[in-house]
Amino acid sequence: MRYILTSLLFSGLLCFPLANAWASSDAPLADIDFDRSSESIKRGAYAAKNTCMICHNLKYIKYLNLLEIDFTQSEVDTFRGKAAFDSPIKSSTSPEVAQKLFGMVPPDLSLMAKARRGGARYIYTLLTSYQVNNEGVVENHLFPGIKMPDPLTYAYRTDEARQKELKQTIQDVAVFLEWAADPRAGERRHLGMYVIGYLIVLTFLFYLLKRKIWSRLD
Amino acid sequence: MSKLMSWVDARFPLSKFIKEDLTDYPTPRNLSYWWNFGFLAGFVLVLQIISGIFLAMHYKADASLAFDSVEHIMREVNYGWLIRYVHSTGASAFFAVIFIHMARTLYYGSYRAPRELMWWTGQGLLLLLMATAFMGYLLPWGQMSYWGAQVITNLFRATPFIGDEVVVWLRGGFSIGDATLTRFFALHYLFPFLIVAVVLIHLVALHSVKSSNPSGINLAEKDNIPFHPYFTAKDFYGLGVFLIIFCYFVFFMPQFFIEADNNIPANPLKTPTHIVPEWYFLPFYAILRSIPDLLGGVIAMGLSVMIFAAMPFLDRSSIPGGARYRPFYRVLFYVFVIDVIVLGYVGAKPPTGVLVVVGQVSTFIYFGLFALLPFLSIKEDKWLRKRGLPAEVDVLIKSESEEIEKKAKKNT
Numbered sequence: 114m115r116y117i118l119t120s121l122l123f124s125g126l127l128c129f130p131l132a133n134a135w136a137s138s139d140a141p142l143a144d145i146d147f148d149r150s151s152e153s154i155k156r157g158a159y160a161a162k163n164t165c166m167i168c169h170n171l172k173y174i175k176y177l178n179l180l181e182i183d184f185t186q187s188e189v190d191t192f193r194g195k196a197a198f199d200s201p202i203k204s205s206t207s208p209e210v211a212q213k214l215f216g217m218v219p220p221d222l223s224l225m226a227k228a229r230r231g232g233a234r235y236i237y238t239l240l241t242s243y244q245v246n247n248e249g250v251v252e253n254h255l256f257p258g259i260k261m262p263d264p265l266t267y268a269y270r271t272d273e274a275r276q277k278e279l280k281q282t283i284q285d286v287a288v289f290l291e292w293a294a295d296p297r298a299g300e301r302r303h304l305g306m307y308v309i310g311y312l313i314v315l316t317f318l319f320y321l322l323k324r325k326i327w328s329r330l331d
Numbered sequence: 332m333s334k335l336m337s338w339v340d341a342r343f344p345l346s347k348f349i350k351e352d353l354t355d356y357p358t359p360r361n362l363s364y365w366w367n368f369g370f371l372a373g374f375v376l377v378l379q380i381i382s383g384i385f386l387a388m389h390y391k392a393d394a395s396l397a398f399d400s401v402e403h404i405m406r407e408v409n410y411g412w413l414i415r416y417v418h419s420t421g422a423s424a425f426f427a428v429i430f431i432h433m434a435r436t437l438y439y440g441s442y443r444a445p446r447e448l449m450w451w452t453g454q455g456l457l458l459l460l461m462a463t464a465f466m467g468y469l470l471p472w473g474q475m476s477y478w479g480a481q482v483i484t485n486l487f488r489a490t491p492f493i494g495d496e497v498v499v500w501l502r503g504g505f506s507i508g509d510a511t512l513t514r515f516f517a518l519h520y521l522f523p524f525l526i527v528a529v530v531l532i533h534l535v536a537l538h539s540v541k542s543s544n545p546s547g548i549n550l551a552e553k554d555n556i557p558f559h560p561y562f563t564a565k566d567f568y569g570l571g572v573f574l575i576i577f578c579y580f581v582f583f584m585p586q587f588f589i590e591a592d593n594n595i596p597a598n599p600l601k602t603p604t605h606i607v608p609e610w611y612f613l614p615f616y617a618i619l620r621s622i623p624d625l626l627g628g629v630i631a632m633g634l635s636v637m638i639f640a641a642m643p644f645l646d647r648s649s650i651p652g653g654a655r656y657r658p659f660y661r662v663l664f665y666v667f668v669i670d671v672i673v674l675g676y677v678g679a680k681p682p683t684g685v686l687v688v689v690g691q692v693s694t695f696i697y698f699g700l701f702a703l704l705p706f707l708s709i710k711e712d713k714w715l716r717k718r719g720l721p722a723e724v725d726v727l728i729k730s731e732s733e734e735i736e737k738k739a740k741k742n743t
Contacts, residue, residue, distance in 0.1 A: 173402050220595075224402075227586060228594035294594075297405065297412040304413075305582025312578060316571025323564040330360065330556065 142231045143238040149288050151183045157289025158182065160282050162192065162202070164264050165222060168211060171202040173223035174293050181296060182289075215260045226287075226294035233287040240283045243268040352538055357555035358562050359544035365439070366542065367569035368432040373530065374570060375425045380523050382418040390470065392516035394509040397472035398596040416585040422464050423588040424577050426611035429460060433639070438664055440646065440653030441543035447643040449540065452533040454640045456526060461612070461636070463522040466515040468609060469507070473593030478606045480507050480515075486619070489626040506599060547652030548727055551734030605681055613678030614671045620682050621694040631694065638701050645701060648708040650715055656724050659711040663700055670696045 147153075158179060161171070176193040184192065196203070204211075208218045229235040242255035243263040251268045253259045263269075265283065270276045292298070339345045389408050391400040404411035433453070436442050442450035469480045484501050488494040503510030544550060556562075580587060588610070592603050608616050618635045622628035646660075654661035670693050677690040719725070 173406060224594045228591055230591045295405075301412060301416075301582055301585070305578065308578050308582060309575060312571060312575045316568065316575060319564070319568040319571045323568045326560050326564045330561075 142234040143241060145234070145237060145284065147233060147237075147284060147288050147291075149291075153285050154182050154289050154292050155184065156282070157285035157287070157292075158184075158192075161222075161286050161289055165286065166202060166204055168204055168206050168215075168219045168261075168264075169222045170204045170219075171223045171293060172221050174202050174296075175199050176202060178296060182292060217260060219261065222290055223293050226291040228294075232294070233291040236290055237283055237287040240265060240286070241267060241280060245269070354557060354559040356538065356558035357552070358542055358558045359550050360554055360556045360561070361544050361546060361550075362542060362562070362565075363545055364565075364569060365431070365435040366544075367566060368428050368435060370566045371428045371569065371573050372425070372432055374573075375421055375428055376523070376526060376530065379418060379421045379425060380527075382414050382421060383520070383523065385414045386418055387520060390516075392470070392513050394472065394512050394597075397470060397512060401471045412585075413581070416581045420577065420580045420585060420588060422467065422609075423580075423611065424573075425460065426464070428573075429457065430611070433457070434668065437642070437667075438654045439543060439545055440547055440648075440651075440660075442642045443547075443646060443653075444643065445540045446536075446543060448536045449533060450643060451640055452529055452536060454637070456529050456533065457639075458636070459522055459526050459529065463519060463526065464609065464611070466519040466522070469512060469515045470519065471593060472512065472597045473590075474595045474597055474601075474603050475590045475593040475606070477507055477597035477599065478603055479608055480511065482606055483608070484511075486625070486629050486632075489629040491626075507597075508599075545652070545655060546724075546727055547650075547655065548724075548731055549735070551731045552738060553734060554731070607679055610675065610679070613676075614674035615678075617674040617678035617690050618694045618697065620678070621687075621690040631698075635694075635697060638698070641701070642704075645704040646708050647705050648712045650712055650720070651728070652724065656721060657708075657711055657715070659707050660704075663704065663707065666696070667700050670700070 165171075175198075176189055176196060177198050179189050179192065180186070189198070193200075204219070206214070211218045225236060226232040231238070239253065239255050239259075242253045243251055244254060245268045246252050251263050253261075253263075265279055267276075267279055267283070270279050336346060340347070386404065389400060389404045389411065391397055401415065404415050406412075408414075436450065436453070465480075465483065469476045484498055484507065487497045487501055490497045499505060501511075502508070503514055590607065607613070615632050615635050619628045619632040622631045648657060648660065650657050654664050673689065674693045674697065677686050677693060680686050682690065720728075
């Protein structure tokens with residue numbers, strides 16, 4: 114009975130956040146294994162800069178942050194062009210122009226991978242959901258009525274080889290944006306391994322100590 | 332050293348305090364691991380205060396800067412991400428620990444005489460904790476922060492006659508804005524110290540009535556052991572287990588307790604499609620929504636939190652040991668736990684279709700269980716007395732009371 118209580122209580126407590134997470138799992142997201150290698154992230158940075166940053170800001174990432182994803186100093190210099198080394202990555206379209214073009218200012222992308230359920234998978238699915246419908250109009254079936262025009266012209270890549278190539282680019286962009294949303298994630302997991310390892314040893318020692326002390330009572 | 336001690340002792344009961352309340356403090360030897368959670372709650376409180384103070388050094392309580400300052404902490408402050416994730420995960424850990432602590436008290440009947448004041452100070456702590464968490468949630472100034480605060484402060488509109496004025500007064504404006512943020516920040520910084528004060532009262536009460544124990548029977552001296560080293564060792568072992576789970580979330584799933592929408596800066600013009608409170612408010616939120624009328628819902632929600640305080644009156648049984656020796660009460664307890672979980676689930680979902688009914692039924696069961704308790708506990712008491720208590724309880728009660736009497740005789 115005690116174990117039933119225990120497991121009920123703990124699983125119950127875990128239920129709430131999970132229920133929260135399930136609460137609006139609307140459209141299913143693509144089920145893909147991301148390649149999170151630094152080459153992929155780096156390729157993603159270039160692709161994002163050349164396409165997404167035409168319209169979107171990446172305001173929490175500065176050019177100098179690119180050094181953290183294995184850019185060399187000279188690569189950053191080429192990448193940033195005339196922009197300052199420590200300036201945030203900004204869109205090349207001004208908000209006023211964007212407002213006129215799209216009726217809205219495109220959202221900043223630096224937290225996008227955290228701001229949508231599914232994170233990188235959401236971004237990947239969004240960009241691979243553009244299709245030409247029967248009337249010859251491009252539409253997005255993950256986000257019907259989206260104001261973002263198919264940025265990589267995915268809808269028109271019908272030939273299989275080129276579509277595969279484009280999917281690779283999209284996955285690169287997705288993992289780059291995932292990094293941008295949480296640049297300390299690598300450091301965090303790395304430190305976490307040590308912390309948890311240390312705690313397991315420490316807790317085991319506490320357990321032995323507790324047993325030893327309590328054995329005096331027998 | 333001993334000279335210094337005696338100097339202090341002549342002026343302040345330091346040695347006496349250490350001896351009576353820490354090292355030699357008599358503690359029932361049969362306490363299970365469920366009794367670790369009070370200590371854990373104290374630990375999390377300290378953790379929240381320390382991490383919170385460090386966050387406050389970098390945070391900017393200004394509607395136009397708050398969101399950016401949190402990202403600044405996450406990205407540029409040394410180990411800022413760690414401090415922030417400890418604090419955000421700590422809030423959830425605090426509630427998890429407190430809910431288990433409360434469940435233990437309910438299960439083992441620790442709220443019963445002579446521990447009513449412990450239970451009521453605990454109730455006060457729960458309210459303070461909820462208020463602190465609610466105000467803290469506004470500070471990152473994300474979409475969910477903003478709209479959660481908007482929805483909850485809006486509930487005060489139900490106040491008779493002066494509802495609208497109360498809402499404006501709470502928010503410092505017609506809607507949530509900079510004025511709300513700054514006052515919530517000020518209070519969010521203040522409340523933890525009020526919690527510390529109430530915790531001290533809670534502990535003074537504890538050290539006067541002593542810990543309850545799984546048998547529910549006051550144990551004689553021979554069955555009490557000094558707090559140190561036995562329970563210090565046990566508490567530290569429990570703390571280790573807790574920290575492993577806690578750190579797993581901090582380092583590997585820190586976004587688990589953070590709504591995706593809260594990574595979008597607050598936008599007063601754009602309501603999120605689905606506003607959900609933090610998980611620890613979900614059961615109460617579900618009760619609020621189950622009542623179609625606003626005032627009724629608010630009253631039901633308030634009552635659902637406050638009704639715990641009535642437990643010492645509602646439980647009329649004289650059988651010791653909480654649910655352990657009381658089969659009816661035990662059933663009630665488990666039904667309650669399941670009911671709260673169902674309510675939590677309903678609270679997380681949009682209120683449509685069958686879930687509305689499930690929510691209403693669960694709300695009815697929630698209050699029904701409390702309403703049933705007085706009758707049931709009297710019935711159960713009679714039934715158990717007629718049947719005779721389980722042999723082990725009888726033996727325990729006898730031997731312990733004999734022991735306590737013997738001691739009393741010796742003293743006179």
